[in-house]
Structures are given as structure tokens and as C-alpha cells.
Amino acid sequence: MLEFAVPGGHPVLAPMSLRIAQGDRICLLGPSGIGKTTLLNRLAGLEPGQPRPALRIGYLFQEHRLLPWRTLHDNLRLVGVRSDQVSSLLSQVGLDGYGAHFPDQLSLGMARRAALARCLAVRPELLLLDEPFASLDPHRATELQALIRKLLDRTPHMAMICVTHELRDAAALANRVWYLAGRPAHLRHDGNLGDTPAAVADLARQLETLGQESSAQVRAQQPRTLGPEAADGQR
Numbered sequence: 001m002l003e004f005a006v007p008g009g010h011p012v013l014a015p016m017s018l019r020i021a022q023g024d025r026i027c028l029l030g031p032s033g034i035g036k037t038t039l040l041n042r043l044a045g046l047e048p049g050q051p052r053p054a055l056r057i058g059y060l061f062q063e064h065r066l067l068p069w070r071t072l073h074d075n076l077r078l079v080g081v082r083s084d085q086v087s088s089l090l091s092q093v094g095l096d097g098y099g100a101h102f103p104d105q106l107s108l109g110m111a112r113r114a115a116l117a118r119c120l121a122v123r124p125e126l127l128l129l130d131e132p133f134a135s136l137d138p139h140r141a142t143e144l145q146a147l148i149r150k151l152l153d154r155t156p157h158m159a160m161i162c163v164t165h166e167l168r169d170a171a172a173l174a175n176r177v178w179y180l181a182g183r184p185a186h187l188r189h190d191g192n193l194g195d196t197p198a199a200v201a202d203l204a205r206q207l208e209t210l211g212q213e214s215s216a217q218v219r220a221q222q223p224r225t226l227g228p229e230a231a232d233g234q235r
């Protein structure tokens with residue numbers, strides 16, 4: 001069991017205590033801008049002043065963050081992959097023979113898979129994926145989803161948290177759903193996905209309601225802007 005705490009006083013996130021079991025597959029959903037990436041960063045120990053996490057974490061950022069002036073081979077060498085293991089790692093993500101390519105020579109989907117290979121290189125106990133399917137065409141997104149599914153099946157003890165806007169990604173990859181909402185943001189839902197299409201549809205309705213409540217709360221907290229008449233009255 002992995003335990004994480006977000007302390008009080010965080011500018012975006014409410015205090016929370018999170019428990020993640022080995023092999024948990026969690027999809028993290030919530031309205032845009034609510035703090036999903038911030039929570040992943042927090043879990044990865046990337047926020048200022050945070051200690052290094054005590055477990056091995058692979059983090060697939062929204063951008064690939066590979067060094068553009070290094071080949072894929074060298075990018076993987078930099079995180080400790082032995083030269084004779086590079087090909088097999090690239091092969092795991094469907095990039096056989098691309099070791100000599102530079103990141104900018106790859107399509108978005110391929111670069112994301114190369115970044116995924118770099119995540120796997122550390123043999124993560126926790127894999128963090130930040131919107132892995134964003135900006136991919138539906139065919140490429142389905143392909144990447146199938147690849148991630150295969151990698152998860154191959155590493156049953158690894159836990160995963162995947163940020164997404166689509167509950168259908170959760171249906172394909174996750175056994176558990178977190179929903180972040182409110183300001184400061186807290187987990188408004190933490191539960192199993194449900195085994196049947198009807199249960200998933202029911203969860204989708206619940207999450208939509210939570211999203212609407214959250215948006216209303218955020219709107220109510222925003223400072224009111226003065227319209228022209230009100231502004232006149234202030235002069």
C-alpha cells in the first residue's frame with residue numbers, strides 16, 4: 001500500500017490523504033484547470049521543497065520532455081538503460097529500429113511512446129500518465145491505449161494513475177476512479193469503476209453532476225467584475 005498526503009496550506013489542493021494499493025489502476029478525472037496535473041506533480045515529489053519519493057516513479061508528462069539533441073538511444077542511456085537493453089525497451093513500445101532517431105523526427109504519438117519507454121526504464125512501482133491520449137487522432141489514441149493496457153497486464157504489481165477527461169479511458173484502463181473537484185480541489189469521488197455498462201453509465205452521470213457543482217462553486221468564488229453601470233456608480 002502506498003500512502004501520500006497533501007498537507008494543508010497548498011495553493012490549489014485541499015489537504016488529502018491518498019492510499020494506493022499495488023496494482024491499482026486509477027483514472028483521475030475532474031474539470032479543466034482544477035488541479036489534476038498539480039496532484040500528479042505532488043505525488044511525483046516535483047513541487048518545491050518536497051522530499052524525493054521513497055518509491056520508483058515513472059511520469060509520462062503531457063509533453064515528451066526527451067532531450068531533443070539526443071537520439072532515443074542516448075535519451076534512454078541517460079536514465080540508466082544499458083546499451084544492449086535499449087532495443088528491447090524500444091520494441092516494447094513499438095519503436096523497433098528507432099534508436100538512432102531524434103525526438104523531433106518522430107510523430108507526436110511515437111514521441112509519446114518513446115517517453116513511455118523512458119518511464120518504464122526505471123521499473124516504476126507507480127506509473128503516472130498525464131493525459132496520454134491528448135491531441136492524438138482517434139486511431140493513434142486507441143493504439144496507445146492498447147499498448148498501455150498490454151504494459152499494465154505485463155506488470156501486475158505496478159500501480160498507475162492516469163489523468164484523463166474521458167470516462168471511457170477509465171473503462172479501458174482502470175479499476176478505480178478519482179474525481180477531483182472544488183476549490184481548493186479535493187477528491188469528491190474515489191471508488192471502483194463498476195463492472196457493467198449500466199454501472200459505468202451511472203458513474204458518468206454522478207461525475208457530471210459533481211462537475212457542474214464544482215463549476216458553480218468555482219464561479220461563486222470568483223471576484224465579480226463590475227459592469228459599466230456598476231462601474232459608473234463607483235466613480
Ligand SMILES: Nc1ncnc2c1ncn2[C@@H]1O[C@H](COP(=O)(O)OP(=O)(O)OP(=O)(O)O)[C@@H](O)[C@H]1O
Pocket residue numbers: 011012030031032033034035036037038039
Ligand atoms: N503552486 C501553485 N500556486 C498557485 N497556483 C498554482 C500552483 N500550481 C498550480 N497552480 C494553478 O492551479 C491550476 C490547476 O492547474 P492544473 O494544470 O493542475 O489543472 P488540471 O486539472 O490538470 O487542468 P487541465 O485539465 O486543463 O490540464 C492552474 O491554474 C495552475 O496555474
